[in-house]
Amino acid sequence: MGGGGQQTESGEPAKSAGDGGPGAVGSGRGGGNLSVFTWEEVQKHSHKGDQWLVIDRKVYNVTQWVKRHPGGIRVISHYAGEDATEAFTAFHPNLTFPRKFLKSLLIGELADTEPSQEAGKNAVVVQDFQALRERVEKEGLLRAKPLFFSLYLGHILLLEALSLGLLWHWGTSWSVTLLCSVILATSQSQAGWLQHDFGHLSVFKKSSWNHILHKFIIGHIKGASANWWNHRHFQHHAKPNVFCKDPDVNMLHLFVLGDSQPVEKRWKTFSLTTVLFFFLLPVGPPLLIPLYFQIEIMRTMVTRRDWVDLAWSMTFYLRYFCCYYPFFGFFGCIVFFTFVRFLESHWFVWVTQMSHLPMDIDHEKHHDWLTMQLNATCNIEQSPFNDWFSGHLNFQIEHHLFPTMPRHNYQAVAPLVQALCEKHHIPYQVKTLQGAFADIISSLKKSGDLWLDAYLHK
Numbered sequence: 001m002g003g004g005g006q007q008t009e010s011g012e013p014a015k016s017a018g019d020g021g022p023g024a025v026g027s028g029r030g031g032g033n034l035s036v037f038t039w040e041e042v043q044k045h046s047h048k049g050d051q052w053l054v055i056d057r058k059v060y061n062v063t064q065w066v067k068r069h070p071g072g073i074r075v076i077s078h079y080a081g082e083d084a085t086e087a088f089t090a091f092h093p094n095l096t097f098p099r100k101f102l103k104s105l106l107i108g109e110l111a112d113t114e115p116s117q118e119a120g121k122n123a124v125v126v127q128d129f130q131a132l133r134e135r136v137e138k139e140g141l142l143r144a145k146p147l148f149f150s151l152y153l154g155h156i157l158l159l160e161a162l163s164l165g166l167l168w169h170w171g172t173s174w175s176v177t178l179l180c181s182v183i184l185a186t187s188q189s190q191a192g193w194l195q196h197d198f199g200h201l202s203v204f205k206k207s208s209w210n211h212i213l214h215k216f217i218i219g220h221i222k223g224a225s226a227n228w229w230n231h232r233h234f235q236h237h238a239k240p241n242v243f244c245k246d247p248d249v250n251m252l253h254l255f256v257l258g259d260s261q262p263v264e265k266r267w268k269t270f271s272l273t274t275v276l277f278f279f280l281l282p283v284g285p286p287l288l289i290p291l292y293f294q295i296e297i298m299r300t301m302v303t304r305r306d307w308v309d310l311a312w313s314m315t316f317y318l319r320y321f322c323c324y325y326p327f328f329g330f331f332g333c334i335v336f337f338t339f340v341r342f343l344e345s346h347w348f349v350w351v352t353q354m355s356h357l358p359m360d361i362d363h364e365k366h367h368d369w370l371t372m373q374l375n376a377t378c379n380i381e382q383s384p385f386n387d388w389f390s391g392h393l394n395f396q397i398e399h400h401l402f403p404t405m406p407r408h409n410y411q412a413v414a415p416l417v418q419a420l421c422e423k424h425h426i427p428y429q430v431k432t433l434q435g436a437f438a439d440i441i442s443s444l445k446k447s448g449d450l451w452l453d454a455y456l457h458k
Contacts, residue, residue, distance in 0.1 A: 035059075035108035039118050042110075046081025052107070053084045057116055060105040072231030075238050078245045083117045086126065086369035087238055089133070093142070093201050093404045120366040125424050129370045129401075132420055136402065141413055144203045144406035152194055156221070159187035164323055172327050181336065185343035191221045192348060193391020199229055202406045219312025220319070224293070227309050228300045237403050240376035241361045248352075249361050285349035290341035351389070354380060354436035355396035358443040359429075371426060373400040378429035380436050382411060389433075397428065 045052035066073045163180040170176045198214035239245035301310045360375045380394035395410035421428040
């Protein structure tokens with residue numbers, strides 16, 4: 001990318017509005033002499049190789065920048081042709097830094113006659129949520145308590161040490177081995193929630209510190225890749241439960257999800273959702289982490305030549321085999337490790353899906369940030385156990401609305417969010433833990449039944 005000059009979609013310097021630049025609808029406005037665009041013009045640039053977006057009424061050409069975007073190509077591409085103001089604000093704890101990169105991408109602004117958001121977004125809801133965010137910032141709810149996260153990391157390391165100590169003292173009997181597996185699965189699950197905090201930049205003020213600790217937790221303690229997680233997870237937050245944009249529901253070759261997709265996709269093929277009780281439950285949750293994620297993470301690091309993340313992950317395996325090889329030998333370590341991942345995978349799947357899978361899963365609707373997140377998320381009742389068990393993801397609504405907020409502040413902001421939702425008649429759902437798990441099964445069964453009915457009778 002060059003300097004701060006204006007560019008057209010072809011990459012050439014744009015003419016001013018008064019000179020008839022592309023999309024110009026009137027004279028440039030004071031000082032900057034910027035071109036002005038209509039929403040219709042902006043929305044034309046929403047394809048691979050031609051991507052514009054709007055932030056605070058300014059129009060940016062991000063066609064080349066997507067390849068350099070730290071959050072990955074796809075997450076920013078999901079907002080091509082749209083207003084990305086709310087997502088931009090939500091994802092960046094320090095807006096001054098990313099705005100430096102935006103200067104060279106600026107090509108114009110929206111015309112005075114154009115609304116700040118495209119059709120489908122409620123301007124009043126957008127304004128009220130912005131007011132809520134300003135209040136949250138003023139009350140310091142985006143500031144973390146270092147002691148909370150230090151103690152949290154401490155209890156993870158303590159569990160790791162406890163598992164090793166039990167083997168040293170009691171040996172490798174079946175009962176001790178099973179107990180150590182449960183302890184390690186607990187440690188790994190809790191480390192998964194902790195790396196999630198650092199990945200969202202919600203612990204330290206300096207992003208670089210968050211990135212370092214993120215690589216340490218997910219790489220050294222869990223053996224995974226920070227960049228793989230970032231590029232996948234931020235897409236989920238940007239467009240939760242949106243087909244072809246949220247990777248968590250982008251499983252068209254295996255499952256049909258929601259109410260609309262099963263009817264639309266009338267494949268002459270086998271849908272796994274239709275045999276939920278015979279395949280999905282006994283195979284899906286236990287094998288997601290030890291099989292699919294394990295292969296996908298390694299493949300991604302190698303194909304992308306992400307040698308830094310690969311090195312971090314190798315320190316995990318080196319430490320693991322050094323600690324457990326004396327007890328189990330090489331093949332025994334592999335079996336032990338796989339069983340721990342098997343237990344962790346159950347934990348991960350049920351917790352991450354309880355707040356999303358039973359909710360609205362559909363194609364892009366271009367809703368405002370508040371409406372989009374509430375349609376795709378629900379909360380689970382607050383309790384000390386639920387908070388710990390889910391890594392505070394029982395406050396999934398608050399987490400999705402404020403992804404950089406430290407988790408210990410979710411409970412404080414929840415009443416404010418609920419009041420805003422009541423004002424605008426947006427459903428704010430809170431379930432019991434057992435009810436949320438049951439809803440996963442019922443929602444999958446419903447999707448399968450819809451597919452089967454469409455396949456057989458329509």
